[in-house]
Amino acid sequence: xxxxxxxxxxxxxxxxxxxxxxxxxxPRLPEPARYLAAGRAAVRRRRLAAGVASLAAVAxxxxxxxxxxxxxxxxxxxxxxxxxxxxxxxxxxxxTAESPSAxxxxxxxxxxxxxxxxxxxxxxxxxxxxPAVAPLDDGSLVRRPGWTVERLVVLEDLARHKSxxxxxxxxxxxxxxxxxxxxxxxxxxxxxxxxxxxxxAEFEDWIRATWADEQRFKDVEPGQDVPxxxxxxxxxxxxxxxADGVTLLEVVMSPKEAAAYGPVxxxxxxxxxxxxxxxxxxxVDEWGxxxxxxxxxxxxxxAAFLRHLASQADSGEGLx
Amino acid sequence: MRRDEHEAAYVEYVAARQVHLRRIAxxxxxxxxxxxxxxxxxxxxxxxxxxxxxGKGTEDAYVxxxxxxxNIDEHRRPWRRERVTDELPEQAAPxxxxxxxxxxxxxxxxxxxxxxxxxxVLRHWLQLSVAESAKELGIAEGTVKSHSSRGLAALxxxxxxR
Numbered sequence: 001x002x003x004x005x006x007x008x009x010x011x012x013x014x015x016x017x018x019x020x021x022x023x024x025x026x027p028r029l030p031e032p033a034r035y036l037a038a039g040r041a042a043v044r045r046r047r048l049a050a051g052v053a054s055l056a057a058v059a060x061x062x063x064x065x066x067x068x069x070x071x072x073x074x075x076x077x078x079x080x081x082x083x084x085x086x087x088x089x090x091x092x093x094x095x096t097a098e099s100p101s102a103x104x105x106x107x108x109x110x111x112x113x114x115x116x117x118x119x120x121x122x123x124x125x126x127x128x129x130x131p132a133v134a135p136l137d138d139g140s141l142v143r144r145p146g147w148t149v150e151r152l153v154v155l156e157d158l159a160r161h162k163s164x165x166x167x168x169x170x171x172x173x174x175x176x177x178x179x180x181x182x183x184x185x186x187x188x189x190x191x192x193x194x195x196x197x198x199x200x201a202e203f204e205d206w207i208r209a210t211w212a213d214e215q216r217f218k219d220v221e222p223g224q225d226v227p228x229x230x231x232x233x234x235x236x237x238x239x240x241x242x243a244d245g246v247t248l249l250e251v252v253m254s255p256k257e258a259a260a261y262g263p264v265x266x267x268x269x270x271x272x273x274x275x276x277x278x279x280x281x282x283x284v285d286e287w288g289x290x291x292x293x294x295x296x297x298x299x300x301x302x303a304a305f306l307r308h309l310a311s312q313a314d315s316g317e318g319l320x
Numbered sequence: 321m322r323r324d325e326h327e328a329a330y331v332e333y334v335a336a337r338q339v340h341l342r343r344i345a346x347x348x349x350x351x352x353x354x355x356x357x358x359x360x361x362x363x364x365x366x367x368x369x370x371x372x373x374x375g376k377g378t379e380d381a382y383v384x385x386x387x388x389x390x391n392i393d394e395h396r397r398p399w400r401r402e403r404v405t406d407e408l409p410e411q412a413a414p415x416x417x418x419x420x421x422x423x424x425x426x427x428x429x430x431x432x433x434x435x436x437x438x439x440x441v442l443r444h445w446l447q448l449s450v451a452e453s454a455k456e457l458g459i460a461e462g463t464v465k466s467h468s469s470r471g472l473a474a475l476x477x478x479x480x481x482r
């Protein structure tokens with residue numbers, strides 16, 4: 001018999017029995033080892049996504065304790081103010097900090113044989129001068145004729161969602177391309193691609209940063225603000241503030257070379273040292289820091305970085 | 321506990337609970353293939369969290385909450401930064417050969433709005449309390465009650481018509 005209790009209509013435990021009998025049986029379940037393998041891969045991907053660009057985040061994931069400046073209670077939890085002077089650089093991992101494992105990349109295949117050459121019918125999914133690789137509706141990857149897959153990294157491998165990082169080169173040696181491709185069984189596919197040298201000199205660094213961006217943006221609805229990435233450095237009350245373990249070495253506020261990227265007054269160019277000692281340059285704005293590997297600059301100097309900012313803006317490519 | 325001990329405990333848990341957990345996923349999403357994806361997603365996240373969750377008796381609740389949240393994520397997922405193909409309509413999964421025909425009640429359950437369906441599953445199949453359901457779904461207890469009443473009323477209509 002139905003009852004109404006506290007505004008909730010209920011008919012007791014009989015619903016549980018009826019629903020329980022309503023299911024039928026599903027297909028055979030896989031062995032638990034499959035879930036174990038997927039879990040191990042997820043842990044590896046976490047290390048990968050959190051790699052060089054966000055060592056502070058890695059520290060959180062691995063439960064490591066990083067040294068912070070005592071008494072710092074300013075706005076911007078997780079951020080530590082740095083004096084650009086190297087003499088005050090104290091934000092290195094404590095001696096007890098657990099060093100994150102070296103990021104691992106898993107080659108999915110030894111050769112590009114599993115990424116077949118696109119047929120004429122596939123050309124519709126390959127934009128004219130766009131990506132050299134694309135996912136098809138069936139979850140496979142095709143590459144543009146004349147391109148070779150140098151490296152293929154599986155980032156996500158579910159029955160209905162797959163993501164790959166792909167390093168490709170043109171057979172005539174005139175171009176190289178990095179791509180992050182995703183496929184969903186509902187028909188949605190996506191691909192982000194870049195040429196080397198905009199931000200990173202190494203494919204591994206690019207795929208880490210691009211994958212991390214994907215994870216950061218994937219729950220953002222159209223029209224919503226993109227969450228601030230404070231894993232390296234960010235603006236707090238008008239100052240550039242570095243994340244735990246990151247040291248600011250040089251700061252140029254309001255660089256005119258960054259005018260094409262947004263209001264100059266809300267930007268800064270920085271040179272910084274990550275917790276592992278790696279030095280990077282970065283463009284800081286209200287959404288966080290876009291890091292640039294010094295290896296893509298003509299010299300490891302702030303002046304060269306500012307020239308790079310301007311030239312990337314002039315080319316229309318930007319940094320991302 | 322060492323890693324191999326953690327993993328042994330994880331495998332033991334999965335072996336014991338995966339049938340039940342997949343039924344929850346199926347009740348939430350109404351499609352065995354999506355249920356398999358949801359289960360894999362949830363058990364993968366459980367593995368990552370296993371050192372924190374293992375042995376506390378909250379494993380099922382942890383997975384259940386991941387499932388509810390992951391399913392919501394599933395609906396958000398189609399947004400992409402760059403898209404090179406046109407969005408295709410949802411493709412129906414091929415029929416399952418091994419599936420015993422499910423009942424009109426289950427079809428009616430799947431026809432409920434998503435949150436009503438989840439409330440009915442949590443409250444009236446898994447028999448969680450109003451407070452527990454509200455916590456897992458991240459909604460107010462009053463909302464749980466109203467979804468519950470409307471959902472059951474819809475199911476009763478289906479059963480009355482049989």
